Structure formats: C-alpha cells, structure tokens
Amino acid sequence: MNYQKITPISVADGLGCRVVLWVSGCEHDCVGCHNPDTHDAESGYLFGEEAENRLFELLQPEYIAGVTFSGGDPLYFPNVGTITRLAKRTRSEFPKKDIWVYTGYLYEEVKDLELMQYIDVLVDGKYEQDKRCVGQFYGSTNQRIIFLKNGRVQNIDYESY
Numbered sequence: 001m002n003y004q005k006i007t008p009i010s011v012a013d014g015l016g017c018r019v020v021l022w023v024s025g026c027e028h029d030c031v032g033c034h035n036p037d038t039h040d041a042e043s044g045y046l047f048g049e050e051a052e053n054r055l056f057e058l059l060q061p062e063y064i065a066g067v068t069f070s071g072g073d074p075l076y077f078p079n080v081g082t083i084t085r086l087a088k089r090t091r092s093e094f095p096k097k098d099i100w101v102y103t104g105y106l107y108e109e110v111k112d113l114e115l116m117q118y119i120d121v122l123v124d125g126k127y128e129q130d131k132r133c134v135g136q137f138y139g140s141t142n143q144r145i146i147f148l149k150n151g152r153v154q155n156i157d158y159e160s161y
C-alpha cells in the first residue's frame with residue numbers, strides 16, 4: 001500500500017484530536033474530488049515499517065482520541081489487507097482509542113469485510129458535488145456517519161455534526 005501523508009493532529013476527521021493516515025488509491029472518480037492526486041495507487045510513498053512506526057508513535061499521547069484512515073480510499077481493494085492489519089494492531093495496542101474510516105463505498109457494499117469488526121465509525125459514500133456541505137466530518141449530505149460495534153451498526157448519524 002502507498003500513502004500520501006500522516007497528519008499528526010487533526011480535529012476535522014472525526015471526534016477529538018486524531019492521527020490521520022491518508023492512503024493512495026481510489027477508483028470512485030467523484031466529480032469535484034478535492035484529492036485527485038491520491039487516486040493513483042502508485043502515487044505517494046510506500047507504507048513501510050518506518051511509516052508504520054511513526055503512525056503508532058503518534059498515537060501514543062493521551063490527548064490523541066484515535067486514528068482515522070482516509071485518502072484516497074482505505075477500502076480500495078488492494079489497501080484493505082493493510083488497513084485491516086493496522087486496525088487490529090490499533091485495537092490491540094490502544095484499546096481505549098477509536099478508529100474511523102472514510103470510504104467512497106457504501107456500508108452495504110463493504111459490511112462483510114473483516115475490517116468492520118475492528119472499526120468504530122465508517123463515513124461512507126461518494127462525494128456528490130451538488131450535495132456539498134460544510135458540516136464537519138463529511139463533504140456532502142449523502143454521506144453517512146455510521147457507528148459500529150463488532151461490525152454491527154449502532155447508529156447512523158446525518159445531523160449531529
């Protein structure tokens with residue numbers, strides 16, 4: 001898997017102060033996408049041991065609420081194995097921190113992935129320019145903030161943010 005960057009602290013990509021991993025690779029081609037440079041899975045840098053160590057070091061401070069996987073699309077098929085492994089490792093090493101994943105796929109398309117067992121929130125759906133909004137945590141009103149527990153939907157929230 002390749003990645004674009006790691007943001008050490010963000011308050012715009014989920015609740016609380018979060019570390020964000022921006023991966024490469026996306027096949028959705030949403031009109032008006034703000035990150036077109038991320039679509040090519042070969043763009044950016046190889047997500048190797050050094051980058052992974054940095055990600056987990058950044059997660060250590062207590063004020064960090066959790067990790068967000070964004071992109072690109074973390075659920076672009078070739079990325080899923082690495083993201084699943086990172087989510088499992090986060091669960092194991094930081095059980096009190098939460099895991100958010102942004103994807104252009106719908107929850108219904110990805111609900112059977114093993115990854116769903118380990119994440120707390122899935123923000124799903126393509127970016128739709130005519131539904132653009134300035135609300136926090138998503139870019140267009142069709143996207144949903146889906147809270148999960150052990151892969152099961154707890155709550156779907158469009159409006160609280």
Ligand code: SF4
Nearest residue numbers: 026029030033072104
């Ligand atoms: S899913 Fe995200 S990164 Fe991919 S094309 Fe749509 S807006 Fe861009």
